[in-house]
Amino acid sequence: MKKDRSxxxxxxxxxxxxxxxxxxxDPGKWGHRILDSIVGGGYRGNVYPVNxxxxxxxGMAAYPGIGSVPGTVDVALVCTPARDTLEVVRECAAAGARxxxxxxxxxxxxxxxxxxxxxxxxxxxxxxxxxxxNTMGIMSTPSSLYAYMSLARPRxxxxxxxxxxxxxxxQILGRGEKDGIGFSYFASSGNEADLSMEHxxxxxxxxxxxxxxxxxxxxxxxxxxxxxxxxxxxxxKPLVAYKAGRTSAGAxxxxxxxxxxxxxxxxxxxxFSQVGIVRARxxxxxxxxxKAFSSLPLPRGPRVGIISWGGGWGVVGADMCxxxxxxxxxxxxxxxxxLDRLLPSYWSGGNPIDLxxxxxxxxxxxxxxxxxxxxxIDSVVALGTISGFPDFQEHDERFLERSIELTGxxxxxxxxxxMFEGYHSEFIHSRGSLVFSSPERAISALWxxxxxxxxxxxxxx
Amino acid sequence: MKKDRSxxxxxxxxxxxxxxxxxxxDPGKWGHRILDSIVGGGYRGNVYPVNxxxxxxxGMAAYPGIGSVPGTVDVALVCTPARDTLEVVRECAAAGARxxxxxxxxxxxxxxxxxxxxxxxxxxxxxxxxxxxNTMGIMSTPSSLYAYMSLARPRxxxxxxxxxxxxxxxQILGRGEKDGIGFSYFASSGNEADLSMEHxxxxxxxxxxxxxxxxxxxxxxxxxxxxxxxxxxxxxKPLVAYKAGRTSAGAxxxxxxxxxxxxxxxxxxxxFSQVGIVRARxxxxxxxxxKAFSSLPLPRGPRVGIISWGGGWGVVGADMCxxxxxxxxxxxxxxxxxLDRLLPSYWSGGNPIDLxxxxxxxxxxxxxxxxxxxxxIDSVVALGTISGFPDFQEHDERFLERSIELTGxxxxxxxxxxMFEGYHSEFIHSRGSLVFSSPERAISALWxxxxxxxxxxxxxx
Numbered sequence: 052m053k054k055d056r057s058x059x060x061x062x063x064x065x066x067x068x069x070x071x072x073x074x075x076x077d078p079g080k081w082g083h084r085i086l087d088s089i090v091g092g093g094y095r096g097n098v099y100p101v102n103x104x105x106x107x108x109x110g111m112a113a114y115p116g117i118g119s120v121p122g123t124v125d126v127a128l129v130c131t132p133a134r135d136t137l138e139v140v141r142e143c144a145a146a147g148a149r150x151x152x153x154x155x156x157x158x159x160x161x162x163x164x165x166x167x168x169x170x171x172x173x174x175x176x177x178x179x180x181x182x183x184x185n186t187m188g189i190m191s192t193p194s195s196l197y198a199y200m201s202l203a204r205p206r207x208x209x210x211x212x213x214x215x216x217x218x219x220x221x222q223i224l225g226r227g228e229k230d231g232i233g234f235s236y237f238a239s240s241g242n243e244a245d246l247s248m249e250h251x252x253x254x255x256x257x258x259x260x261x262x263x264x265x266x267x268x269x270x271x272x273x274x275x276x277x278x279x280x281x282x283x284x285x286x287x288k289p290l291v292a293y294k295a296g297r298t299s300a301g302a303x304x305x306x307x308x309x310x311x312x313x314x315x316x317x318x319x320x321x322x323f324s325q326v327g328i329v330r331a332r333x334x335x336x337x338x339x340x341x342k343a344f345s346s347l348p349l350p351r352g353p354r355v356g357i358i359s360w361g362g363g364w365g366v367v368g369a370d371m372c373x374x375x376x377x378x379x380x381x382x383x384x385x386x387x388x389x390l391d392r393l394l395p396s397y398w399s400g401g402n403p404i405d406l407x408x409x410x411x412x413x414x415x416x417x418x419x420x421x422x423x424x425x426x427x428i429d430s431v432v433a434l435g436t437i438s439g440f441p442d443f444q445e446h447d448e449r450f451l452e453r454s455i456e457l458t459g460x461x462x463x464x465x466x467x468x469x470m471f472e473g474y475h476s477e478f479i480h481s482r483g484s485l486v487f488s489s490p491e492r493a494i495s496a497l498w499x500x501x502x503x504x505x506x507x508x509x510x511x512x
Numbered sequence: 513m514k515k516d517r518s519x520x521x522x523x524x525x526x527x528x529x530x531x532x533x534x535x536x537x538d539p540g541k542w543g544h545r546i547l548d549s550i551v552g553g554g555y556r557g558n559v560y561p562v563n564x565x566x567x568x569x570x571g572m573a574a575y576p577g578i579g580s581v582p583g584t585v586d587v588a589l590v591c592t593p594a595r596d597t598l599e600v601v602r603e604c605a606a607a608g609a610r611x612x613x614x615x616x617x618x619x620x621x622x623x624x625x626x627x628x629x630x631x632x633x634x635x636x637x638x639x640x641x642x643x644x645x646n647t648m649g650i651m652s653t654p655s656s657l658y659a660y661m662s663l664a665r666p667r668x669x670x671x672x673x674x675x676x677x678x679x680x681x682x683q684i685l686g687r688g689e690k691d692g693i694g695f696s697y698f699a700s701s702g703n704e705a706d707l708s709m710e711h712x713x714x715x716x717x718x719x720x721x722x723x724x725x726x727x728x729x730x731x732x733x734x735x736x737x738x739x740x741x742x743x744x745x746x747x748x749k750p751l752v753a754y755k756a757g758r759t760s761a762g763a764x765x766x767x768x769x770x771x772x773x774x775x776x777x778x779x780x781x782x783x784f785s786q787v788g789i790v791r792a793r794x795x796x797x798x799x800x801x802x803k804a805f806s807s808l809p810l811p812r813g814p815r816v817g818i819i820s821w822g823g824g825w826g827v828v829g830a831d832m833c834x835x836x837x838x839x840x841x842x843x844x845x846x847x848x849x850x851l852d853r854l855l856p857s858y859w860s861g862g863n864p865i866d867l868x869x870x871x872x873x874x875x876x877x878x879x880x881x882x883x884x885x886x887x888x889i890d891s892v893v894a895l896g897t898i899s900g901f902p903d904f905q906e907h908d909e910r911f912l913e914r915s916i917e918l919t920g921x922x923x924x925x926x927x928x929x930x931m932f933e934g935y936h937s938e939f940i941h942s943r944g945s946l947v948f949s950s951p952e953r954a955i956s957a958l959w960x961x962x963x964x965x966x967x968x969x970x971x972x973x
Contacts, residue, residue: 156868157858160823202901216824218896218931225932269827295824300840301831304823307860333952334828361679362621362765363756366730367795370762379761397618399768407617435679440663471686491794 058180058246060254063150064236065194066125067096070117070148072139073130074100074108081154081200082130083109085188092197092204097122117146124148127179128188128198133157136184140172144179151176152198153183159242160185160307169244176245186241187217190224192234193260199239201225208233209262210341213251215240215269216295223265223337232341235260247272249280252290256283263344265337266292269305274318278326285327286510289503291340292323293331327506329499336495339487343496346485347464349504350497352429354380356422357403360415360435360470365403368434368490375498379403383427393417406436412446416453423457423465430497431465434490439471454485464500466493519641519707521715524611525697526655527586528557531578531609533600534591535561535569542615542661543591544570546649553658553665558583578607585609588640589649589659594618597645598629598636605638612637613659614644620703621646621768630705637706647702648678651685653695654721660700662686669694670723671802674712676701676730677756684726684798693802696722708733710741713751717744724805726798727753730766735779739787746788747971750964752801753784754792788967790960797956800948804957807946808925810965811958813890815841817883818864821876821896821931826864829895829951836959840864844888854878867897873907877914884918884926891958892926895951900932915946925961927954 069089075082082102086109089098099122100108103115114120117127117139127148131139133155143151153172158165173181182189188199192207201221205228214220217239224237235258238251248268255264264284271277284290296305297317323330329344331337355377359365369379382390382402390404393414399405404418415436422431433454437447454465467486487493530550536543543563547570550559560583561569564576575581578588578600588609592600594616604612614633619626634642643650649660653668662682666689675681678700685698696719699712709729716725725745732738745751757766758778784791790805792798816838820826830840843851843863851865854875860866865879876897883892894915898908915926928947948954 161858214824216822216827218822219824219828222824222896222931229932267824269824295827295831298831298834300834301827303862304827304830304840304860304864304866307823307862307866333950334825335950335952361677362768363675363677363680363683363728363730364795366677366756366762366765367680369765370756370759373759373761379765397622399765401764401768403765405765405768435683470683471690489794489796491796 058250060246060250062125063180063182064189064191064254066150066196068099068122068124069094069096069126069128069198070099070101070120070124071128071130072101072117072143074102074113075130076105076108080130085128085130085154085198085200088197088199093195094197095195099124117142117148120146125150126198127151129153129155131155137168137171137175140179140181141175144175144177148179150180150182152186152188153181153241154186154188154200156185158184158244169242173245181245182238183241184244187221187239189239190234190237192236199237203228205232205234208235208345209260210234210265210345211236211255211258211261211263212265212267213238213240213248213255214267215243215248216267217241219267219334223267226338227341230338230342232338232345243272249273249276252277252280252284256280256287262288263341264288264290265341266290267337268292268294269296270302271318278318278322281328282326285506289329289344290327291329291331291337291344293334293337294318294323327503329503336492339492339496340499342485342487343464343466343500344503347458347466347500348462349507350430350464350501351504353501354378354427354429355494355497356380356382356425356428356431358406358415358418358422358431358433358436359403360406360438362399362405362407364434364468364490365399365405368432368494369403371491371494372432375494377494377498377501380427383425386421386425386427389421390418412443412450416450419454419465420457423461423463428463430463432468432490432493432497433465434468435470437467437469437486439469451485458485464497466497468493519711521707521711523586524641524643525650525652525715527611527657529560529583529585530555530557530587530589530659531560531562531581531585532589532591533562533578533604535563535574536591537566537569541591546589546591546615546659546661549658549660554656555658556656560585578603578609581607586611587659588612590614590616592616598632601633601640601642602636605636605640609640611641611643613647613649614642614702615647615649615661617646619645619705630703634706642706643699644702645705648682648700650700651695651698653697660698664689666693666695669696669806670721671695671726671806672697672716672719672722672724673726673728674699674701674709674716675728676704676709677728678702680728680795684728687799688802691799691803693799693806704733710734710737713738713741713745717741717748723749724802725749725751726802727751728798729753729755730757731763732779739779739783742789743787746967750790750805751788752790752792752798752805754795754798755779755784788964790964797953800953800957801960803946803948804925804927804961805964808919808927808961809923810968811891811925811962812965814962815839815888815890816955816958817841817843817886817889817892819867819876819879819883819892819894819897820864821867821899823860823866823868825895825929825951826860826866829893829955830864832952832955833893836955838955838959838962841888844886847882847886847888850882851879873904877911880915880926881918884922884924889924891924893929893951893954893958894926895929896931898928898930898947900930912946919946925958927958929954
C-alpha cells in the first residue's frame with residue numbers, strides 16, 4: 052500500500068498527546084529514560100504510559116494497552132522489544148494513533164529478512180504513519196517535547212535537523228547546545244520504512260518556526276523525491292546536507308547501520324548544488340553552517356573587510372578569503388582617513404586592518420563600526436577581538452553585543468573568531484553563536500552563505 | 513657583516529642569565545609584564561632588570577645600564593621604545609651579551625626605511641645574535657623560562673614551535689595548553705633581521721628534548737636555507753609547517769606584518785613534501801598534528817580498524833579512511849570469531865565495529881584490545897567511546913588510560929574521538945592529548961603520520 056507522500060507532520064512534531072508503549076520503571080530501559088525525558092522536559096500535552104504489567108510508571112497511571120487510553124493519541128512511541136513491535140504497531144493503528152515512532156532496531160540494517168519485517172510494519176500501521184524503525188526519537192522545542200534517547204537540551208531557535216543516524220543527530224544537538232545554536236525540531240529518521248527524508252524536509256520547508264534545515268544522509272531510497280523536497284526548502288531557506296556513505300567502505304558501513312542504502316542511488320555534487328543544497332564537507336562544518344545561517348544575514352557581495360588583533364590571523368584570513376573567492380577589498384578613502392586618525396602611524400594602512408596588539412579596546416569597536424558602515428565592504432571578519440582572556444571579559448561581551456546590533460543595523464554579516472577556547476564561553480554562546488573557532492572555518496562558512504545568496508538571487512521570482 | 517649561520521642557540525633557549533632592558537614598574541608596559549612573567553614562571557637563572565630611572569623594579573635591584581650588571585649576560589631582552597633600540601643593542605654587544613631579543617616593532621614591516629633600520633641593528637649587534645625585531649619573545653619549559661608577551665603556560669613536553677607571527681605562535685601555545693599538548697620551546701622569530709627560521713629549525717633538529725617541530729611561516733628570506741634546515745629536522749623528527757601568504761592578498765598582509773616577504777620567494781607543495789615536511793592546511797590542523805605526532809607511534813601500514821559507539825560515526829570514519837588512502841581492513845577470522853562471542857547477534861559483522869549504543873562499557877575496551885592485538889590492523893580509530901557524559905566519567909578515564917597502555921604495548925596508534933566537548937575534559941587533556949574532536953580530524957592526522965612514516969622508510973640509512 053502506497054501512502055500519501057504529502058503527509059502533514061504538524062501533529063508529529065507538535066502533538067496534543069503521546070502514548071509511550073513499553074513505559075518502564077527500570078532506569079536501565081529506554082522505556083524509562085524516554086518517559087523521564089518527556090516529563091522532565093516540560094511537555095504540556097497528555098502523556099499516557101502503556102505497560103500491561105504495572106499500574107503506575109514514574110508515578111503516573113499506566114494503561115494495559117494503547118486501546119485503553121482515555122483519549123485520542125496523536126503520537127505512539129514504541130519502546131517494546133522487537134518481537135512485540137508488529138503487534139503493538141497494529142494496536143496503535145486500531146486505536147487511531149496518527150503517528151508511531153518505532154524505536155527498536157534489528158530491521159533493514161540486518162539484511163533481507165529485516166527489510167521484509169519493515170514492510171510488514173508499514174502494512175500493519177495502515178493510516179498511522181511510521182517514523183523509524185531504528186530511530187532515537189524526536190525533539191520539538193515549540194512543544195517542549197524531548198521524546199528521545201538523548202540528554203541534549205539545545206536552546207529553542209530556528210534550526211531543524213533530520214538525521215538517518217541517531218547518534219550523529221544527537222551529537223549535533225549536544226554540540227550545538229554547547230555552541231549556543233537554537234533548534235526547532237529534530238527527527239531521527241532511522242531506517243525510513245515509511246516516513247523518509249523528503250517528508251521531513253517538506254514539513255520543515257513550510258514551517259514558519261524553522262529558518263535553517265540540516266540533514267545527515269547515508270542513503271536515498273528515492274533520490275528524485277529527495278531533490279524535489281530539497282528544492283522546496285532551498286527556495287525559502289538554506290538546506291545544509293552532509294552525505295555519508297560516499298565510498299565503498301562507507302556505503303558498506305551504512306548498509307549495516309540504517310539499511311537505507313539497500314535500494315539507494317547516489318547524487319553527485321553537481322546534483323546537490325543544482326538544487327541549492329549547501330553540502331557540508333565535514334561533520335564539524337554542519338555545525339559551523341548551522342551557526343552561520345541561523346545567526347547572520349547573507350552577504351550581498353564578495354567584498355570582505357578584515358580586522359585582526361595581531362597580524363598573523365590577518366594573513367591567514369586574507370589567504371582564506373582569496374582562496375574561497377572573496378575579495379579582500381580596498382578600503383574607500385573616507386574609511387582610510389578615519390582609520391589614519393584612529394590607529395597608530397604604523398598601522399597596516401589597508402585591509403586587513405591590523406590592530407597591532409593595541410590594548411585600547413574601544414578602538415577595536417570603532418574599527419568594526421567603520422567597516423560595517425562602509426559602502427565598499429559587504430561582510431566583516433573580526434579575528435581575535437573576542438579574546439577569551441579572563442580580564443577582557445567585559446570587553447568581549449561588549450564587542451559581541453555591539454556586533455549583534457550592527458549586524459541588524461546594516462544587514463551585513465560579521466564573523467567573530469575567538470582567540471582562545473574557553474574562559475567565559477558560556478556568555479559568548481548564550482548570545483546567539485556568532486563566534487567561530489578559526490579564521491578558516493568562519494570564512495569558509497561565510498563563503499557558503501554567499502554561494503547560497505547567489506543561488507537565491509538567480510531563482511525566478 | 514655576514515654572521516656565522518650555524519649559531520648555537522643552546523644559550524638562547526637555556527640561558528644562565530637574562531637582562532631585561534626597559535624593565536618597568538608600570539603594569540601597562542611590556543617591560544613590566546615580561547619581567548613579571550619571567551619571575552612568576554619560576555626561571556632559576558640570574559635576572560637583571562635594567563632601567564636608569566629607578567633603583568628597583570618589582571622589588572628587584574635595577575641597574576642603570578646593561579654595562580653595570582654584575583655578571584655575564586647570556587640573553588638581553590630589549591623592551592625599550594623603538595627610538596632607543598639601536599643604542600641599547602650596541603650596549604648589549606659591548607657588554608658581551610650573547611643574544612638580544614628585540615621586542616619593538618616598526619622595522620621591516622613598515623617598509624624600506626624600516627628594513628634599513630634592521631640592518632643597522634644587526635651591524636650594531638656585532639657578535640651578539642639578534643632575535644626579532646618585532647618579536648613577542650621566547651619560551652623554554654626545560655628552563656622554566658616564560659620571557660614573552662603571553663599568559664600561556666602549556667605543560668612541558670616534546671613540541672618545539674617557531675613562528676614568524678607572535679600572535680599565531682602564542683595562540684598555538686594557548687590552545688595547546690587547553691588541549692594538553694606538551695611543549696619544549698617557543699621562538700617568536702619576528703622580522704628575522706638576523707636569526708631566522710633555519711637557525712631555530714637547526715637547533716630543534718639536534719635538541720634531544722624536542723620530538724616534534726612546528727613552524728608558522730609567512731615568508732622565506734632564503735628558501736634554500738630553509739629547505740636545508742628542514743631536511744635536518746625531518747630525517748630525525750616530524751616537522752609540521754603552515755605557510756601563510758599563499759595568495760596576493762595574504763602576501764600583502766604578510767609584508768605589512770612581519771616584513772619577511774620583502775625579499776621572499778615561495779616554495780611549492782612539492783618542495784615541502786620532497787623534504788618530508790608535513791604541511792598543515794589550516795591553523796587548527798597545526799594543533800591536531802602536534803597532538804598526533806607528539807603522543808602516538810607512527811602507523812606502520814595502511815590498515816585501519818574502526819570502533820564506533822553508534823553507527824553514524826562509523827560510516828563517516830570509513831568514508832574518511834578510504835578518501836585519504838587508508839584501507840578499512842577486513843578483520844581476520846580469529847578477531848571475527850571473538851567479536852561474535854562478545855557482541856549482540858545483530859552487530860555489524862565487520863569493520864567498522866558498531867557497538868550499537870551498548871551500555872556494557874567493558875565491551876568497548878575488549879573490542880579495542882582485540883583490534884590492537886590483531887595482526888591485520890595497523891591503527892585503531894575509536895569513535896565516541898570517550899563520551900564526555902558526566903555519568904560516564906569513570907569509564908572515559910579508564911578507556912583513555914588503557915588506550916595509552918595498549919599504544920605502548922603494541923606500538924600502534926589509537927586515535928580517540930570524543931563524542932562531546934567539555935564535561936570532564938580536563939582529565940582527558942591532562943593525559944597526553946590523544947583525544948580528537950571529530951573523526952575527520954583524527955583520521956586526517958593519522959594519514960599525515962602514515963605519509964611521514966613512508967617518507968622515513970624511504971630515506972637512505
